[in-house]
Amino acid sequence: MGRTAERPSPVGRALAWLLLAPPALLGVMLAYLPWPVGLWVGRRLGDLAYWVLSGRRAVARENLERAFAGQRSAAELDRLCRESFRHLGMTLVEACTFFFRPPSVLLSRVDVEGVDHLKAAAAHGRGTLLLTAHLGNWELLAAAHAHTGYPLSVVVRPLDSAVLDRVVTRFRERGGVEVIPKRRALRGVREALRRGRMVGILLDQNASRREGVFVPFFGEPASTSKSLALLALWSGAPVVPVFIQRDTAGSHRVTIEPALPPPATGDREEDVAAFTAAFSRVVESRIRRSPEQWFWMHRRWRTRPGVVAVALALLLWGGVAGAQELGLAVAPLRAAAQRGEVAVLSGAAFVEPTTPRGGPAPLAGVAIAVLPPARAFLGDLETVKTHARDSAARYMQAAGEVRKIQGTYEQALRQAGAGDLVFATVTDAAGRFELKGIPAGDWVLLGRHEVLHARPPKKVPQQERASRLFLLEPPPSGYRAVIYWLMPFRVEAGGQARVELHDRNPWLTGVTEEKAQGVK
Numbered sequence: 001m002g003r004t005a006e007r008p009s010p011v012g013r014a015l016a017w018l019l020l021a022p023p024a025l026l027g028v029m030l031a032y033l034p035w036p037v038g039l040w041v042g043r044r045l046g047d048l049a050y051w052v053l054s055g056r057r058a059v060a061r062e063n064l065e066r067a068f069a070g071q072r073s074a075a076e077l078d079r080l081c082r083e084s085f086r087h088l089g090m091t092l093v094e095a096c097t098f099f100f101r102p103p104s105v106l107l108s109r110v111d112v113e114g115v116d117h118l119k120a121a122a123a124h125g126r127g128t129l130l131l132t133a134h135l136g137n138w139e140l141l142a143a144a145h146a147h148t149g150y151p152l153s154v155v156v157r158p159l160d161s162a163v164l165d166r167v168v169t170r171f172r173e174r175g176g177v178e179v180i181p182k183r184r185a186l187r188g189v190r191e192a193l194r195r196g197r198m199v200g201i202l203l204d205q206n207a208s209r210r211e212g213v214f215v216p217f218f219g220e221p222a223s224t225s226k227s228l229a230l231l232a233l234w235s236g237a238p239v240v241p242v243f244i245q246r247d248t249a250g251s252h253r254v255t256i257e258p259a260l261p262p263p264a265t266g267d268r269e270e271d272v273a274a275f276t277a278a279f280s281r282v283v284e285s286r287i288r289r290s291p292e293q294w295f296w297m298h299r300r301w302r303t304r305p306g307v308v309a310v311a312l313a314l315l316l317w318g319g320v321a322g323a324q325e326l327g328l329a330v331a332p333l334r335a336a337a338q339r340g341e342v343a344v345l346s347g348a349a350f351v352e353p354t355t356p357r358g359g360p361a362p363l364a365g366v367a368i369a370v371l372p373p374a375r376a377f378l379g380d381l382e383t384v385k386t387h388a389r390d391s392a393a394r395y396m397q398a399a400g401e402v403r404k405i406q407g408t409y410e411q412a413l414r415q416a417g418a419g420d421l422v423f424a425t426v427t428d429a430a431g432r433f434e435l436k437g438i439p440a441g442d443w444v445l446l447g448r449h450e451v452l453h454a455r456p457p458k459k460v461p462q463q464e465r466a467s468r469l470f471l472l473e474p475p476p477s478g479y480r481a482v483i484y485w486l487m488p489f490r491v492e493a494g495g496q497a498r499v500e501l502h503d504r505n506p507w508l509t510g511v512t513e514e515k516a517q518g519v520k
Contacts, residue, residue, distance in 0.1 A: 027096040027099065027100055028096070028100050030042075030092075030093050030096040030097070031093075031096040031097045031099070031100040031101050032100075032101070033093070035250060036250070038093045038094075038097070039090050039093065039250050041089075041093060042086070042089040042090035042091070042092060042093035042094075043086040043089055043090060044089070045089035045092060045093070046082075046085040046086035046087065046088055046089030046090070047082070047085070047086065047089070048089075049085050049088070049089065050081075050082055050085040050086075053085075053297075056297040057081065057085070059296070059297055059298070059299055060081050060084060060085075060296035060297045061077065061078070061081050063296045063298075063299075063300060063301070064077045064080055064081055064291075064296055065077060066218065066220055066301065067218035067219075067220075067291075068080075068218075068291075070338070071338065071339070080291055080292050080296075081296065083292035084291075084292050084293070084294065084295075084296050084297075086292075087246065087292055087293050088295075090246070090250075091137045091139075094106060094137055094140060095139060098139075098140065098143065098174070098175070099170075099174070103143060103146075103174055103175055106140060106143075107140075107143060107144060107146060107147070107175075109250065109251045109252060110140065110144045110147065110244075110251070110252045110253075110254060111251065111252070111253050111254065112144060112147045112148060112253075112254040112256065113253065113254065113255050113256065114255060114256030114257060114258075115147075115148050115149075115256060117240055117256045117257060117258050117259065118148055118150055118198070118240060118256055120238075120258075120259070121237075121238040121240050121259050122150060122196065124236070124237070124238055125196070126193060126235055126236050126237045126238075127192065127193030127194070127195070127196055127197055127198070127199065127235065127237045128150070128197075128198045128199070128237060128238060128240055129193075129198075129199050129201065129228060129231060129232055129235075129237045129238065129239045129240070130152075130198055130199065130200040130201065130239075130240055130241075130242045131201065131203055131228060131239050131240065131241045131242070131260070131279050131282065131283070132200055132201070132202055132203075132241070132242050132243055132244075133202055133203065133204035133243065133283045133286065133287070133294070134202055134204055134205070134294065134295035134298070135204070135243055135244070135245070135283075135286060135287060135290070135293055135294050135295075136243065136244035136245045136246055136252065136290070136293050137244060137246065137252060138202065138244065139172070140244060140252060141200075141242065141243070141244040141254060142154055142172060142175060142177045142200060143172075143174075143175025143176070143177065144175075144244065144252075144254050145175075145176070145177070145198065146175065146176060147254070148198075148256075150197070150198050151176070151178070151195075151196075151197045151198065152176070152177050152178065152197065152198045152199075152200060153177070153178040153179075153180050153188070153189070153192040153197050153198070153199050153200070154172065154177055154178070154179060154180065154199070154200040154201075155180045155181075155182055155185045155188070155189065155199065155200070155201055155227075156172075156179055156180070156181065156182060157181075157182040178192065178197070180192065180199075185227070189231060190235070193231075193235050193237050199231075199237075200242070201225075201227065201228045201231075203224060203225060203227075203228055203276075203279050203280075203283060204283050204287075204294075204295075204300070205225075205298055205300065206222070206223055206298070206299060206300055206301070206302045206303050207223045207224055207225040207226075207303065208223070208303060209223065209303060211225055211226065211227070212224050212225050212226060212303065213226050213272065213273050213276050213414070213419075214414065214417060214419065215273065215276050215277040215280045215414070215419045215420060216277065216280065216281075216417060216418065216419060216420035216421075217280050217283075217284055217300065217301075218284055219334060219337060219338045220301055220417070221304075221417030221419075222280070222300055222301050223302075223303035223304075224276050224279070224280055225276075226272050226276060228275075228276070228279060229271070229272040229273075229275035229276045229279070230272060232262060232275065233262060233268065233271055233272065233275070238259035238260075239259060239260045239262075239275075239279070240256060240257065240258070240259050240260075241256075241257040241260065241282045241283075241286075242254065242255070242256050242257070243255050243257075243286045245289070245290050245293065246290075246293060257282070260275075260278055260279070260282065261425060261426075262275060263275055263278075263424045263425070264365075264367060264424075264426045265367060265369070265407075265424055266367070267407060270407065270410060270411070270424075273414050273419055273422075274419075274422060274424050277414075277419040277420050277422065280420070281420060281437060285437075326372070326374045326376070326412065326413070326416065328374075329372040329373055329374040329375075330372050330413070330416070330418045330421060332441050332442075333372055333421055333439045333441045333443075334418070334421070334439070336439035336440040336441050336493070337420070337421075337439040341439060341440040341493035341494075342436075342437045342438060342439055342440065342493065342494075343438050343439075343440055343491035343492060343493060343494065343495045343496060343497065344434065344435070344436050344438065344491075344495075344496040344497070345370060345423075345434070345435045345438055345443075345445075345489070345491060345496070345497050345498075345499070346432070346433065346434040346435075346496065346497075346498050347368075347432070347433055347434075347445075347498055347499040347500060347501065348362070348427070348430075348431050348432050348433075348500055348501070349362070349363035349366040349427045349431045349433075349447065349449065349500075349501040349502065350362050350363055350431050350500075350501075350502050351363060351502060351503045352502050352503055352504055360502070362427075362429070362430050362431025362432075363427060363431045363449055363501070363502075364426075364427055364428060364429045364430075364431060365426055365427060365449070366426060366427040366431070366433075366447050366448065366449045366501065367424070367426055367447065367448045367449070368423075368424065368425050368426065368427065368433050368435070368445065368446075368447050369406065369410070369422070369423070369424050369445070369446045369447075369448075370422075370423040370424075370435060370438065370443050370444070370445050370446075371406075371409065371410065371413070371421070371422060371423075371443065371444055371446065372413070372418070372421050372443065372444075373442055373443060373444040373488060374409070377405070377409045378444065380405045381402060381405060381446075381486065384398050384401045384402055384405065384508075385398070385507070385508050388508065388510065395510060395511070396510075396511060396512075396513070398508065398510045399480075399482040399484070399508070399510030399511065399512050400512055402484055402508065402510075403448070406446060410422050421439070423435050423438060438491055440491055440492055440493040440495075441490065441491070442488065442489075442490050443488070443489055443490070443491065444486065444487065444488050444489075445485070445486070445487040445488075445489060445499060446484065446485070446486055447483075447484065447485035447486075447487075447501050448482065448483070448484055448485075449482070449483045449501075450480045450481070450482050450483075450512075451480065451481045452479075452480050453479055453480070453481060479511045479512065479513050480511065480512045480513075481509070481510075481511055482509065482510045482511060482512060483503070483506045483508075483509050484506065484507050484508040484509070484510075485501045485505065485506055485507050486507035486508070487499055487501075487507075
């Protein structure tokens with residue numbers, strides 16, 4: 001929850017407004033400078049802040065070192081640090097222009113690309129969630145929604161000073177933005193989505209342990225808010241990445257990307273972690289394109305994963321040997337990701353034709369997971385397969401055991417800060433899938449397809465219904481036929497691998513009982 005802004009006394013408010021008068025006068029002067037002169041002054045203000053704000057400079061330099069260690073020289077990191085301060089200085093001048101002059105003066109310098117992606121998202125009729133970050137002039141990004149024709153709401157934390165909070169809120173509302181205070185975010189976001197509005201959420205700042213989940217960000221586990229993933233999974237609203245970037249001429253370009261597909265593992269906690277990791281990857285990829293335009297002064301990695309919790313998760317998963325094997329499986333993939341050596345995996349799932357003239361029938365909804373190939377994980381899976389035919393009971397348990405092993409392994413990866421190495425998707429109506437940004441190296445694909453076979457409802461005599469309500473275990477209503485595919489594969493940097501999953505190359509088949517939800 002956000003902190004409530006202070007409520008000073010009338011005398012305190014008057015004093016605050018009096019103190020704001022000189023900065024306001026300076027702001028008016030900056031707003032009416034010729035455009036090239038204003039940006040030059042903004043860069044000089046950034047230089048001044050770079051030398052005066054030594055604490056923030058140290059934070060920015062440390063963050064840059066953490067993000068680009070081994071990829072950029074010390075001189076390049078120093079330059080990026082200074083340029084990030086200059087960028088904020090120019091952003092300040094643009095804020096003055098927007099606040100003290102008609103909004104159209106600054107909005108005329110903004111171009112928008114990809115509005116069709118917003119139209120496609122709005123067509124779902126559930127509102128649209130926007131993923132963005134403190135990149136470029138993010139306040140101008142909010143105002144630029146006027147170019148799209150769709151109304152916008154944003155979730156913000158009120159500032160500690162009530163007077164400053166009112167000034168910033170007025171700035172945002174001048175651009176037609178509806179402000180939702182963080183302390184009332186859930187109700188406000190629900191209402192905004194119900195009205196078909198866009199809701200913007202910045203997802204690049206440190207979150208507390210209670211509010212966040214650890215996902216990789218520039219190769220380091222970073223506590224990231226679960227809010228966007230939870231809202232998307234609850235509401236069904238599509239998540240559309242939207243970012244703004246300053247061009248060399250001083251204009252701005254807004255880029256709207258296609259909606260991100262939600263994960264469908266069947267486990268809410270895993271879905272939230274996987275979706276948040278996907279958001280983090282998108283934000284990181286945009287920052288890498290214009291690193292000098294991100295807010296490096298923020299302590300992004302302030303909340304750290306507990307060493308004890310990570311160690312315990314790894315030990316519970318596979319003991320000391322398993323933890324070591326996990327490290328060996330993850331290390332080369334992490335190194336490839338940091339070097340930007342990534343590839344694409346695509347594939348198709350289908351049933352082979354049953355007649356010479358027939359064609360393959362696509363399998364939609366196949367859950368695809370791509371994971372680092374730790375030997376202990378693969379060994380546990382092979383043990384289940386080996387004993388699946390020992391008895392009818394083992395056969396009935398095998399599919400459930402595979403899913404449990406997969407879930408435990410993925411959870412261990414996330415708690416160890418390797419959640420970005422857990423890739424998940426489902427096949428579309430044509431049975432196809434594609435995963436981008438997979439680090440070069442060795443992987444294993446685990447696919448799962450389920451088909452429900454329902455039993456006709458059994459008529460229960462009236463006198464037995466009351467007793468049936470108190471059954472500890474509901475009666476079976478049918479069963480699910482489950483097919484698993486397990487495929488090791490390797491991808492090279494810049495390459496593309498392809499796999500085919502069909503009814504003639506399954507790794508394991510099994511069944512799970514479907515329990516009735518109630519007695520009729």
